[in-house]
Amino acid sequence: MQFSEQIAQYLLSGFCTGSIYALIGFGFAIIYNSTSIINFAQGEFVMLGGMLSFFFQTTLKLPLAVAIILAIIVATASGALFERLAIRPLKNATPLSLVIITIGGSILIRGLTMLIWGKDTHSLPSFSGTEPISLAGATILPQHLWIFGITLLTITANKVFFNYTITGKAMRACASNRKAASLVGIDVKRMVLFSFVISSAMGSMAGIIIAPLTMTAYDVGIMLGLKGFCAAIIGGMSSGFGTVLGGLLLGILESLGAGLISSGYKDAIAFIILLLILFVRPQGLFKKADTERV
Amino acid sequence: MLRFEGITQVFGGLTALDNISFTVKKGEITGVIGPNGAGKTTLFNIVSGIYNQTAGSVFLGDRNVSGFPPEKLAALGMVRTFQNIELFGQMSVVENVMVGLHTRSTSGIFSCAFKLPGHLKEERAIRERAMHWLDFTGITDLSQADASSLPFGKGRLLEIARAMALEPRIILMDEPAAGLNSRETVELAALIRKIRETGVTVVLVEHDMELVMDVCDSILVLNLGRKLAEGTPRAIQENPAVIAAYLGEG
Amino acid sequence: MKREIVKFLIFASLVMVSPLFFKGGYLLNVLVFVGIHTMLAVGLNLLLGFAGQISLGQAAFFGLGAYISGILTTAHSVNPWLAMALAALTVGILAFFIGFPILKLKGHYLAMATLGLGIIAYIVFNEAVELTGGPSGLSGIPNLSLGSIVFDSDIKNYYLIWSFTLITILLSLNLAHSRIGRALRAIHDSEVAATVMGVNARLLKVQIFALSAFISTIAGSLYAHTMTFVSPASFGFNFSIELVTMVIIGGLGSIYGSFLGAAILTLLPEVLRAFQDYDIIVYGLILILITMFMPSGLIRGVPSAFMFLLSKIKRARIADA
Numbered sequence: 045m046q047f048s049e050q051i052a053q054y055l056l057s058g059f060c061t062g063s064i065y066a067l068i069g070f071g072f073a074i075i076y077n078s079t080s081i082i083n084f085a086q087g088e089f090v091m092l093g094g095m096l097s098f099f100f101q102t103t104l105k106l107p108l109a110v111a112i113i114l115a116i117i118v119a120t121a122s123g124a125l126f127e128r129l130a131i132r133p134l135k136n137a138t139p140l141s142l143v144i145i146t147i148g149g150s151i152l153i154r155g156l157t158m159l160i161w162g163k164d165t166h167s168l169p170s171f172s173g174t175e176p177i178s179l180a181g182a183t184i185l186p187q188h189l190w191i192f193g194i195t196l197l198t199i200t201a202n203k204v205f206f207n208y209t210i211t212g213k214a215m216r217a218c219a220s221n222r223k224a225a226s227l228v229g230i231d232v233k234r235m236v237l238f239s240f241v242i243s244s245a246m247g248s249m250a251g252i253i254i255a256p257l258t259m260t261a262y263d264v265g266i267m268l269g270l271k272g273f274c275a276a277i278i279g280g281m282s283s284g285f286g287t288v289l290g291g292l293l294l295g296i297l298e299s300l301g302a303g304l305i306s307s308g309y310k311d312a313i314a315f316i317i318l319l320l321i322l323f324v325r326p327q328g329l330f331k332k333a334d335t336e337r338v
Numbered sequence: 339m340l341r342f343e344g345i346t347q348v349f350g351g352l353t354a355l356d357n358i359s360f361t362v363k364k365g366e367i368t369g370v371i372g373p374n375g376a377g378k379t380t381l382f383n384i385v386s387g388i389y390n391q392t393a394g395s396v397f398l399g400d401r402n403v404s405g406f407p408p409e410k411l412a413a414l415g416m417v418r419t420f421q422n423i424e425l426f427g428q429m430s431v432v433e434n435v436m437v438g439l440h441t442r443s444t445s446g447i448f449s450c451a452f453k454l455p456g457h458l459k460e461e462r463a464i465r466e467r468a469m470h471w472l473d474f475t476g477i478t479d480l481s482q483a484d485a486s487s488l489p490f491g492k493g494r495l496l497e498i499a500r501a502m503a504l505e506p507r508i509i510l511m512d513e514p515a516a517g518l519n520s521r522e523t524v525e526l527a528a529l530i531r532k533i534r535e536t537g538v539t540v541v542l543v544e545h546d547m548e549l550v551m552d553v554c555d556s557i558l559v560l561n562l563g564r565k566l567a568e569g570t571p572r573a574i575q576e577n578p579a580v581i582a583a584y585l586g587e588g
Numbered sequence: 589m590k591r592e593i594v595k596f597l598i599f600a601s602l603v604m605v606s607p608l609f610f611k612g613g614y615l616l617n618v619l620v621f622v623g624i625h626t627m628l629a630v631g632l633n634l635l636l637g638f639a640g641q642i643s644l645g646q647a648a649f650f651g652l653g654a655y656i657s658g659i660l661t662t663a664h665s666v667n668p669w670l671a672m673a674l675a676a677l678t679v680g681i682l683a684f685f686i687g688f689p690i691l692k693l694k695g696h697y698l699a700m701a702t703l704g705l706g707i708i709a710y711i712v713f714n715e716a717v718e719l720t721g722g723p724s725g726l727s728g729i730p731n732l733s734l735g736s737i738v739f740d741s742d743i744k745n746y747y748l749i750w751s752f753t754l755i756t757i758l759l760s761l762n763l764a765h766s767r768i769g770r771a772l773r774a775i776h777d778s779e780v781a782a783t784v785m786g787v788n789a790r791l792l793k794v795q796i797f798a799l800s801a802f803i804s805t806i807a808g809s810l811y812a813h814t815m816t817f818v819s820p821a822s823f824g825f826n827f828s829i830e831l832v833t834m835v836i837i838g839g840l841g842s843i844y845g846s847f848l849g850a851a852i853l854t855l856l857p858e859v860l861r862a863f864q865d866y867d868i869i870v871y872g873l874i875l876i877l878i879t880m881f882m883p884s885g886l887i888r889g890v891p892s893a894f895m896f897l898l899s900k901i902k903r904a905r906i907a908d909a
Contacts, residue, residue, distance in 0.1 A: 081696075082696035082699070082700070130876060130880075133880060134879075134880065137879075137883075139642070139694075139695035139696060140636075140640070140642055140695075140840075141879050141883060142696075143642060143644075143695075143696060143699045144832070144836060144875055144879045145875070145876055145879050145880070147644075147829060147875065148871075148872045148873070148874075148875030148876035148879065149872070149876065150872075151829070151868060151869075151871055151872030151875065152869060152872030152873060152876065153872075154868065154872075155866075155868040155869035155871075155872055156869060158868065159866070159869065266825065270700075270703065270704070270707070273700060277697075277700075306715075308711075308714075308715040309711060309712075309715055311707070311711055312707075312708050312711040312712070312715075315704040315705075315707050315708050315711075316704075316708065318700065318701070318704045319701055319704050319705065319708075322693055322697055322700070322701045322704075323689040323690070323692075323701075326693065326697055386784065387783075388780065407783065407790075408780075408783040408784045408786075409783045409784075409786050409787060409788045409789070412783075412784060412785060412786030413786055417784060417785070418784055420780075420781065424778040424780060424781035424784075425777070425778070425781070426773065426774045426777040426778060426781065426782075427777050427778075428773060428776070428777055428841075429770070429773055429774070429777065433770055433773075436767075436770055437770050437771065437774045437782065437785050437787070438785050440767060440770075440771055440785050440786045440787050441785075441786035443767055445766065445767055445768070446768070447763065447768055447795055447796075447799065450762060450763050450766035450767060450768045450769070451759040451760075451762050451763045451766075451768075452759065452762070453762045453766075457766070460767075461765075461766070461767075464767070500785065501785075504785060504786065
């Protein structure tokens with residue numbers, strides 16, 4: 045392959061994984077913005093999406109579309125359950141307690157998944173076949189198109205939801221100022237539940253659309269979650285284009301790094317970027333610095 | 339004692355303070371007053387090293403301390419208390435005050451871990467000094483209680499005891515009367531005078547006019563980020579611009 | 589003060605005398621690990637419990653100690669004691685410098701940053717195959733020896749490890765009950781107020797971070813020479829979480845609590861031997877339950893739960909009478 049073709053390929057796969065990171069990052073941002081909690085368990089909902097789809101499709105022999113929808117529903121229900129059982133009772137906990145609880149939750153979900161479905165990796169069939177398409181020297185699979193399409197759709201749906209619907213605006217109000225929101229009659233508890241519901245839905249969807257390409261297993265949640273978090277941090281925890289750009293940037297850098305430098309250290313690239321951003325510009329690349337009122 | 343020149347603070351698009359200059363005289367009790375949003379707490383935060391001002395300088399004695407972080411100011415003898423008292427909740431009352439004595443000793447990690455000789459004596463001395471300051475503010479009987487269990491008024495006194503333990507040259511109090519009932523406020527006024535008697539300069543930000551007029555030797559009035567007036571309590575009470583700012587025009 | 593000294597002497601004596609009651613080799617072997625884990629947990633507690641700084645990457649320092657000692661003593665035949673000292677000093681200094689940017693972060697961001705550090709270290713352990721042996725690990729690490737005594741059996745390793753651990757506990761207790769201990773707890777409760785009182789919070793946090801790393805590195809070296817074999821699997825994210833769990837179970841800010849937490853979490857898998865794969869779920873559950881119902885850890889939680897039950901019983905008795 046010519047060099048430019050290689051680069052094109054790297055960019056393509058970078059865009060692809062970047063979209064996934066963006067979707068996962070959105071999940072982090074949405075929950076963070078309405079609760080100031082970083083949901084360490086986010087990656088597990090991504091994992092559940094893929095694993096549950098596999099279970100419904102392969103083991104229960106349901107048609108793919110049905111399996112996917114069921115998987116998203118179950119994953120979303122788990123997210124809501126998690127919020128109810130583990131998050132809601134701890135309204136006034138210290139940041140450390142919240143971190144520990146969400147980590148505990150992620151370990152629990154991972155452990156249960158491992159017990160039920162074992163440690164093997166599984167794959168999901170591609171949504172519309174594997175006939176490659178050639179574009180600018182890069183080979184695109186139909187699944188890539190699904191990924192781009194669904195990501196774009198989800199992001200647009202998000203924009204519409206948060207900017208043009210009452211519930212969406214109510215959630216943004218909670219994110220901005222919880223007390224004030226409750227004083228104007230917004231049910232903050234419900235908004236928090238919604239944020240978990242939306243995040244786990246998006247997360248599980250991300251896990252499903254990537255599963256045909258990268259396989260799924262009980263422990264894929266950890267890395268995906270962390271990288272999604274990284275995308276959210278780059279984007280400044282915004283529920284908008286910041287996170288999308290963050291995800292794409294991360295995906296492309298990771299892909300180029302893996303291709304041009306070394307693939308073993310691929311994961312390390314994401315974390316080095318994370319650390320650099322946290323050290324140098326924790327508010328993200330796309331936001332202006334906030335000042336805090338003491 | 340304390341002088342600030344041309345202090346300006348801009349947050350984003352908002353000018354919180356505009357060119358404030360003032361001198362606090364040594365050994366006096368100075369009050370900083372002004373309607374809400376005047377910038378009093380911002381000024382305090384700048385002077386006590388928590389914010390960095392956009393422009394202007396702060397002088398402690400003859401020394402330019404602009405931009406010094408709080409721990410450096412503590413070493414130079416400046417301490418402050420907080421509007422929403424910032425106690426060390428998980429520690430006992432006496433331990434809180436013992437932290438106030440942090441700058442009085444220099445044992446670092448190494449000597450504390452290895453308990454080099456003299457350490458035990460030092461600990462005992464620190465504890466005794468702490469008890470002295472609890473005595474000073476009248477809460478000796480609460481010394482072993484958890485700081486988080488204190489009622490608000492006692493918590494205030496603890497914060498003051500802790501600040502005095504530093505043996506400061508100047509103490510800045512941010513709304514010390516906030517949340518106190520009238521009896522507690524009278525006791526606070528007596529305590530502030532007692533502090534002045536030890537030779538410490540006091541600066542207060544306050545909303546309680548009675549307390550301010552009663553206790554202060556000199557007052558600075560801020561309004562909307564600008565210096566409105568300065569002078570003795572009498573002069574301030576009779577200043578038409580001050581009256582207008584508080585009561586509104588017309 | 590005297591009470592503390594007596595408590596420690598009793599504890600130390602129990603530790604020193606215990607092996608005589610455990611004639612079996614296996615339990616002794618487990619107790620060696622309790623020693624290593626206690627050392628790690630105490631070191632982490634200083635950072636997490638006292639200073640209140642969340643660190644999810646402690647396994648990285650443990651691993652660095654193990655690998656640096658392992659590599660220096662196998663590939664370069666360096667004297668094991670010298671290698672241990674070098675490892676601890678190098679990692680301690682590194683941690684000191686990395687500490688400055690990392691500890692500017694707070695709460696979740698700090699947690700993520702330390703997590704990231706831990707994962708980077710883990711990846712390096714796995715990928716730098718020429719240096720570390722990669723996933724298959726590094727073997728042939730020599731035992732430590734002192735004069736004519738070679739530490740090659742469980743009983744000898746027990747005394748070796750626990751000597752280091754007891755020293756760590758003693759020094760940490762001293763620190764806890766000192767001006768520095770108070771300063772750390774002050775930072776935890778209100779960093780702003782601590783700085784106003786003259787505590788150089790920025791520097792102190794970094795110093796404790798470096799100290800914690802130093803202790804963990806030594807534990808790592810000891811681990812390497814005891815096991816004579818190390819592999820990346822022992823130094824991953826899971827172990828970092830295990831360590832945090834130990835500190836939390838025992839009680840943040842309680843040195844003896846860290847021993848309790850370490851003991852429980854080291855012995856638990858042995859007890860659950862039959863349920864090998866369940867241990868991951870048990871950790872998750874323990875973390876959630878303890879954080880929800882006994883956030884101050886077992887060391888304080890159990891006595892208060894006991895007191896609570898007693899008072900309930902008393903009240904019931906009075907009602908019946």
